[in-house]
Amino acid sequence: VSPPLTACLFVNPEGSLPKPSISISPSGVIPMGGNVTIRCQHQHLGMRFLLYKAGDGNYLTYTDPAGSEAEFPITSARREHGGSYTCRYSNRTGPAAYSEPSDPVQIIVAGEGPYPTPAAAALPTPCLTSVTAPGADVTIRCQGQRRDVRFFLYKAGDRNPQQQMDPAGDGAEFRIPTVGRQHGGIYSCSYRPQSEPFVSSEPSEPVQLVVAELSYPKASISLRPSRWVTLGGAVTIRCRSRHQNMRFLLYKDGNPNVYCCQYSIRLDPPVWSHPSDSVELLVAGEGLGSVSLLPAPPPVTPPGRLDFTNANIAHLALGATVLLVLGLILAEA
Structure with a gap:
């Protein structure tokens, strides 16, 4: 009599482990050519970490750390490194078991070239001073040179943007109503193209806002x-x-x-x-931003005074040369 058949079902338990934590150092916008590290961590030992980038079908890379934390360094960041990243971990032996994916983190790479640096200005008063009284309304204007971009307003000490805006034109105005002393600080702005949301312009020159009586x-x-x-x-x-x-x-x-x-x-x-x-x-006078693009009029020479301008000196030198040549010709004759 043949022994009874036994069916074995092996299940690959996706998401059977709790998700890891993920962070980026340094956080915020990364300058072109800079270095950034993606760090993943969980509470288990002897696990394999896998790094994913949104839009890619498979994992980018993996590592088998000795502890419960893994680091994925990115050196000399380029525009293609910008994106949304997650990580997960799995056991190295036995039936495969994977964790839930981590929360996403974003890498934004600031590049030059087609994305010129914007200009920023604070508009708390008609004089455009950066000093305003408590309770006033302040507007920080960010002006770029491209349309179809998203503008971001940052405050020094906080890598997360204070506000963001999708204007119809090439500039944005960030309004801060009823300012208090907590709003004082140094602000800058940048923009990201709608077609490349993980590529940023360089930040604008800083604008200092002082809230005082x-x-x-x-x-x-x-x-x-x-x-x-x-x-x-x-x-x-x-x-x-x-x-x-x-x-x-x-x-x-x-x-x-x-x-x-x-x-x-x-x-x-x-x-x-x-x-x-x-x-x-x-x-x-001459030059960009002057009132008149015509040459400045020559100075008026008082009667009885010789005019030793460069033009007149050149004329005198030419006349002396002509007289000298004529003198030599007459002497030979």
Whole structure:
């Protein structure tokens, strides 16, 4: 009599182990060519760790660490390293058993080339100063050169973005209503193309926002010489207050030719004045941003005084050469 047949069913238990934790160091946006490490950890020993990237059908790599933590280093980060990553672990021997996948983490690579650095400015007052009173509304404007991008606003000390926005144009305005002292700090912005969400522009130049009392009257501001200056000339911007031993700050308005100033006491926390009125400085002469693109007119030479400009010196030299040649010809004749 034949022995009874025994059916054996082997099950590959996907997700039968709890998911590991995952982290990135350093976190935030990674500069092009920088190094980053993906770290996975769980509570079991003798496990194999596998690293996955979203969009790839299989795991990228694996490692068999001695302990309960695995590191996956990425050196000289490039744009293709940007993406969403997860990890999981499995036993090395016996029937295969896999953990649940970890939560995803993102690697954002900041690159140059087609993604120019944006410009940022704080708009708490008409003068565009970065000092504003508590309770005011502040707008930080981020201006890029591309459309179809997502803008991100960051505050120094926090790698997670404060706000993000998908504007219709090539700029975004981040509004911070009713600011308090906790909103003071240094801000910057960047953007990511909609078509490449894991590639970022370089961060903008930092913008410092100071939230303080505006108790002193506004300063007076003036130019010497007033308003007009020739290209290459000198000009002095004078800011005055009725108080002694103050710290003065000079600002440029949204227009590159417009200035204003503000002062404060040298204590911590400082008390600030209201911003001054704006003054406009116009530059006459050649060059980008000047009032006129025509050459500056030649200086007027008073009667009876020789004009030793470069052009006249050249004319005199040419005339002397002609006379010398004529003299030599007459002498030979």
